[in-house]
Amino acid sequence: MSAPLLLELREVSKDFDLESSWIKRLFVARRKFRAVDRVSLTIAQGEVVGLVGESGSGKTSVAQMILRLHDVSSGTIHYRGEDIAHQSGRALQPFRQRVQMVFQDSQSALNPRKTIRQTMLETLRMRHGRATDLEGRAIELLATTGLGPETLARYPHALSGGQRQRVGIARALAMDPEFIVADEPVSSLDVSLQAQIINLLKSLRTERGLTMLFISHDLALVNHLCDRVAVMYSGRIVEIGLPEDVLRDSAHPYTKALIAAVPRGIRGRRASVLASGTRALAEGVGCAFAARCPNAMAICQQTSPELAPLSASHKAACHLVNLP
Amino acid sequence: MIPARPPEGAQHHSVQREGMPSSPETLLQVDKLRVAFPLGSSLADAVSDVSFSIGKGEAVGLLGESGSGKSMTALAIMGLIPPTGRIVGGSIVFDGRNLLAMPEEEMRSVRGSKISIVFQDPLSALNPSLRIGQQLIHIIRAHGRESIQEAQRRALEVLDLVGLPDPTRVMKSYAHELSGGMRQRALIGMAIACRPQLLIADEPTTALDVTIQAQIVDLFRQLRRELDLTLIFITHNLDLMAEICDRAIVMYGGTIVESGVVEDLFSRPQHPYTNMLIDCLPRLDDLHRELTLIPGMPPALGAIAAGCPFEPRCPRTIDRCRAVRPALESRFGHMVACWGSPV
Numbered sequence: 001m002s003a004p005l006l007l008e009l010r011e012v013s014k015d016f017d018l019e020s021s022w023i024k025r026l027f028v029a030r031r032k033f034r035a036v037d038r039v040s041l042t043i044a045q046g047e048v049v050g051l052v053g054e055s056g057s058g059k060t061s062v063a064q065m066i067l068r069l070h071d072v073s074s075g076t077i078h079y080r081g082e083d084i085a086h087q088s089g090r091a092l093q094p095f096r097q098r099v100q101m102v103f104q105d106s107q108s109a110l111n112p113r114k115t116i117r118q119t120m121l122e123t124l125r126m127r128h129g130r131a132t133d134l135e136g137r138a139i140e141l142l143a144t145t146g147l148g149p150e151t152l153a154r155y156p157h158a159l160s161g162g163q164r165q166r167v168g169i170a171r172a173l174a175m176d177p178e179f180i181v182a183d184e185p186v187s188s189l190d191v192s193l194q195a196q197i198i199n200l201l202k203s204l205r206t207e208r209g210l211t212m213l214f215i216s217h218d219l220a221l222v223n224h225l226c227d228r229v230a231v232m233y234s235g236r237i238v239e240i241g242l243p244e245d246v247l248r249d250s251a252h253p254y255t256k257a258l259i260a261a262v263p264r265g266i267r268g269r270r271a272s273v274l275a276s277g278t279r280a281l282a283e284g285v286g287c288a289f290a291a292r293c294p295n296a297m298a299i300c301q302q303t304s305p306e307l308a309p310l311s312a313s314h315k316a317a318c319h320l321v322n323l324p
Numbered sequence: 325m326i327p328a329r330p331p332e333g334a335q336h337h338s339v340q341r342e343g344m345p346s347s348p349e350t351l352l353q354v355d356k357l358r359v360a361f362p363l364g365s366s367l368a369d370a371v372s373d374v375s376f377s378i379g380k381g382e383a384v385g386l387l388g389e390s391g392s393g394k395s396m397t398a399l400a401i402m403g404l405i406p407p408t409g410r411i412v413g414g415s416i417v418f419d420g421r422n423l424l425a426m427p428e429e430e431m432r433s434v435r436g437s438k439i440s441i442v443f444q445d446p447l448s449a450l451n452p453s454l455r456i457g458q459q460l461i462h463i464i465r466a467h468g469r470e471s472i473q474e475a476q477r478r479a480l481e482v483l484d485l486v487g488l489p490d491p492t493r494v495m496k497s498y499a500h501e502l503s504g505g506m507r508q509r510a511l512i513g514m515a516i517a518c519r520p521q522l523l524i525a526d527e528p529t530t531a532l533d534v535t536i537q538a539q540i541v542d543l544f545r546q547l548r549r550e551l552d553l554t555l556i557f558i559t560h561n562l563d564l565m566a567e568i569c570d571r572a573i574v575m576y577g578g579t580i581v582e583s584g585v586v587e588d589l590f591s592r593p594q595h596p597y598t599n600m601l602i603d604c605l606p607r608l609d610d611l612h613r614e615l616t617l618i619p620g621m622p623p624a625l626g627a628i629a630a631g632c633p634f635e636p637r638c639p640r641t642i643d644r645c646r647a648v649r650p651a652l653e654s655r656f657g658h659m660v661a662c663w664g665s666p667v
Contacts, residue, residue: 054533055504160390160621188530190389190560195604195615217533220606224615247608261538262608265563265590 003044005081006179006211007066011038012075012085014061014235035061037235038075040307045178048205048212050226050243052219052258058235059215063181066213067101068092079179097127100172104184106164110156116142116167117152123174141170145200162193169200179211186221198225220262223247228313231255234288237307241314251316253293287319295320351554352378352401352522357414359396359405359578361625368626370396370409371578380521383548383555385565385572385586387601391622393578394558398524401556402441403431419521437467437518444527446507450499456483456510457495460517467518478517485550486513487543505536509543516547523547524556529564541567562601566590574598577623577633579649584658594660594667597634632663640664 014036036058043049051059064070066077068084077085084095103109111119120138128134139149145166156164165185172180182201186194202225204210216222222229223243230240231254239252250256287293290300299319307317357374360367371393378384386394399405401416403423416423418439423431443449451459460479464470470478476495483491486509499507508528515523525544529537545568547553559565565572566586573583574597582595593599603616620637631646632638638645642663650661 054535162621191562191601192389192560192604192618195606195617198606199615199617218606219534220608223608224606258534259608261534263537263541263561263563263567265566 003046005042006045006047006079007041007043007213008078009039009041009062009066010076010078011040012036012062012065012077013038013073014058014065014070015073035235036065039232039235039237041230041237041240043179043211043213045211046205046209047228048214048226050222050229051213051215051232052217052222052229053232054217054258057232059232060183061235062232063101063183063213063215067099067181068096097175098177099179099181100175100177102165102168102172102180102182102185104187106161106168106188107156109168110164110171112156114155115152116154116156116159119167120152120171120174123171127175138170138174141173142167144173144204145170146196160193161189162196165189165193165197166200169197169204173204173208177210179213181213181215183215184217185214187216187218194221201225218262219247219258231258236288236317238289238318239314239316240307241310245311245314249314251310251314251321252289252318253295253320254289255316257292349380350377351380351382351419353415353417354397354401355415355417357397357400357416358412359393359400359409360412361409363626366626367410367412369412369578369628370625371400374414374575374578374580376573376580376583378522378554378556381548381552381554382571383557383569385569386556386558386575387560387562387565387572388575389560389618389622391577391624392575394575395526396578397575398441398526398556398558401522401524402435402439403428404435404441433467436463436520438520439522439524440515440518440520441524441526442508442512442515442528444530446504446511446531447499449511450507452499454498455495456497456499456502460495460514463514463517482513482517483510485516485547486510487539487546488513504532505539508532508536508540512540512543512547516551516553519551520553522554522556524558526558527560528557530559537564544568560601561605562590563605563607574601577628579633580652580659580661581634582658582660582662583652588656588658592656592658592667594655594658595634595662596638596640596664599667632661 013034015032015034018031018033039062051062053059061070065072072085076083079095084092117138121134124134124137138152142151147163147166159167186197189197198221205212214222214225226243228241229243229246230237231246231252233254239246239250239255246255247259250259286301287304290296293300297319305317305319305322307315308322309315310321355375357371358369359371360369374397386397388394400411405411411424457479460482461472461475464475464478479495480491483494488494488506488509494510502510529540532540541564544555548555557565557568569586571584572586572589574581574595576597582589582598589598590602593602600616600618604618606615618637623633631648632650635641635645644663650663652659652661655666
């Protein structure tokens, strides 16, 4: 890939404290939950990377650390070569302008007591100060996302889910970002609206050269939008590669199970359904997926597999693929 | 009226269908149902002229976008239309009795015991301040004469049936202590606790992960097989519907635009809307295909003109579409309401 690197996560981990009492947190051994475990990921300029996994796999925590909504527990995050994980306050401001987020629940992401005009102008003022034609700019942005100027006068509750999601995207664009983190932006929408939003994101990407981290649990969506796909399980990236690699030539049993779970209509029914798994709270030994894995071997209980290259573009963390 | 089973439906693909009745006896017959809401000084139809019938043991999918009238049709069957709405016309005959003519007292004994519903969002459908067991026992005792001990035993049975591990623990849990998938299982358990004949599932998997969705779909198939349930499965996802249902009804703007055996609908969709619903779904097996867009939005309540409700968004309109609303007619063994020529 020749495009310059925009974002680089190196061995990023996130631990959450399980102890609610601060006295215990200070003086007693802390019980911790490792939500993200040594994740390394690079995103080149103009690239769209999909992050997939079930609820609780740590994908949202990764996004929140990239946006500095959470601090990292260990590891570094470099954005354009600068370590943003250990900056704070004013130093982060230029970064915060360049990186924007589109949320899953557009209803709670918009202020219910503000009209779309107020919401849009507030954001635009942050970007442009008191420049004259902010309203014209707001109309332009809404038009990019397929909304008419009449939307400005509406309150969020008067819009449909798809319209609200478009406002969420328009608001993110108001900051002229170069990188957008979209956390399940379509999972609460109808299929017809999903297609509209996905095509919108695609066109924004070609027209504005946006770089994107697209978080989803829907592999079919990721297949349509992304240049690269990373699959997370239990806080770790278990497989990463081009969509062709990960979705058509998947190596990790978890990826295979995710693929099998996608509804296929009349074109045939999946073979098996993955059993529910409970996630160990303690830092366990062995592969986190072993308990649910149909191909688990003795070694899987003992050592945790590391990401190993399968080809130039494809990596997986599984003892099965690392066998000689 | 929709023919219960067109002759073409005999040929099935690789998908195995369980619980197919050989000669379906009608369980539910909806005839010219019209549900309206006041809009300004007039009434606007949320459901207009909807007729279909469902045989015992059948699984029928009700498809369409938000606002297509699919959930409203289901609520009308349950007798749960929001207070501002009104059933203006038609009849809903369930097991030989017209539900619309039934006094509320009697309807209450049908609802939850003979017909029950599973809602989309289990967190808001479950009572947050009662344990799962209390809610289940309450439902069982409200519809029967069981003692508390008997109801408790039944509750445990039901939770086990819906595949919840450690039912005793789940009985003592509050909704917030369960995961999304477990909550949905518990909710399905409550819906089947009184052994209903008809189960309506209103987008039961939309809020769930794909893996959990697959489990819930399997659960519905298993329940259908084991309890001889008749199922109405409401969704906007055609692929998902096809995994469970024998027959599908596609709704748009409060009317039925196409209906028939699932395999027929997929292989020969006649209505442009059905076709677009199939094509707008992203699929794993095609690389970089542009998703087909259904331009525009579904019509707002009261905004439907005299002609075909889909006309403003349709890529294949002719003059007639604007003026006259097409009626359902038979085409290749399924029913379609479209003026366009057969494809």
